[in-house]
Amino acid sequence: MFLKLRPFFYSLVFFLGLEFIIYIRNSPNLVLLAILVLLILSLWEGRLIGEKWRFSILPIFFTLSSASLLYLITLAYEQQIFIVLASAMNYLALFGAYRLRKYEKDQTAKGMNMAASSATIFFTYTSTYGLYLNFLVPLYVLMLVYFFSTLLVSYQYFSIIKNDGKKLVMVYSFLLGLAMTEIVWAMNFWPFGYLTTGVIALILYYMLWSIVQGYFLNMLSQKRAIMNVLFFSILILMVLLTSKWIPVI
Numbered sequence: 001m002f003l004k005l006r007p008f009f010y011s012l013v014f015f016l017g018l019e020f021i022i023y024i025r026n027s028p029n030l031v032l033l034a035i036l037v038l039l040i041l042s043l044w045e046g047r048l049i050g051e052k053w054r055f056s057i058l059p060i061f062f063t064l065s066s067a068s069l070l071y072l073i074t075l076a077y078e079q080q081i082f083i084v085l086a087s088a089m090n091y092l093a094l095f096g097a098y099r100l101r102k103y104e105k106d107q108t109a110k111g112m113n114m115a116a117s118s119a120t121i122f123f124t125y126t127s128t129y130g131l132y133l134n135f136l137v138p139l140y141v142l143m144l145v146y147f148f149s150t151l152l153v154s155y156q157y158f159s160i161i162k163n164d165g166k167k168l169v170m171v172y173s174f175l176l177g178l179a180m181t182e183i184v185w186a187m188n189f190w191p192f193g194y195l196t197t198g199v200i201a202l203i204l205y206y207m208l209w210s211i212v213q214g215y216f217l218n219m220l221s222q223k224r225a226i227m228n229v230l231f232f233s234i235l236i237l238m239v240l241l242t243s244k245w246i247p248v249i
Contacts, residue, residue: 006048006094007091013038013041017037022070025070025071035063042062043056050100059090059094066086070082070083072194093116100113125146125198126199128149129142129197130198146183147177147180151173154173155169162216183204196243
């Protein structure tokens with residue numbers, strides 16, 4: 001059964017919370033309070049539904065990045081579309097955690113978690129870079145957010161597919177975090193807006209992530225790695241060719 005009451009109920013609260021943030025967006029103190037309440041619920045519900053603290057990582061980053069993106073989306077109908085999609089993805093993350101609690105080898109649940117992890121990374125990369133451009137956030141803050149979000153989200157996912165090597169998972173997650181920190185530092189000099197930068201950062205992350213996943217699943221080969229690099233390089237080239245070469249903030 002695809003619908004479970006507790007993940008659905010919290011996702012409904014998440015939906016109403018984002019709607020409330022739009023309603024009070026001109027009152028910064030109330031917005032911060034609403035986000036804080038959602039963060040506490042995210043921490044608690046992820047732990048309660050998945051029975052492990054690592055399942056709180058996606059809801060926490062998802063809440064922060066979703067609330068941040070609302071400030072970067074100006075049109076009302078686009079905000080509503082975003083809230084619906086974000087709430088659906090939030091439900092997917094919690095439902096995946098619920099199924100993994102029941103059976104750790106549930107491949108469908110792992111797929112849900114992978115999709116939610118990718119969405120969380122994209123939302124976090126995009127929202128952080130958008131705030132960096134619009135509100136003159138220091139570069140080191142941007143780099144720290146990229147590092148810790150990459151580290152924690154990667155650790156959460158890799159610890160699911162390789163639950164017998166937590167130290168090794170942490171090492172590779174740490175290296176991924178360092179790599180994305182260096183990448184965002186270089187991308188800081190690129191003449192692109194936050195959406196283009198977020199997409200390219202996600203592609204680069206996914207390229208590195210697929211190599212690490214292949215290693216953990218004993219599926220990594222030289223041919224596979226080369227094909228991944230070529231495929232993702234073509235995707236990046238297509239994004240660059242279809243994007244405006246000016247920072248759209």
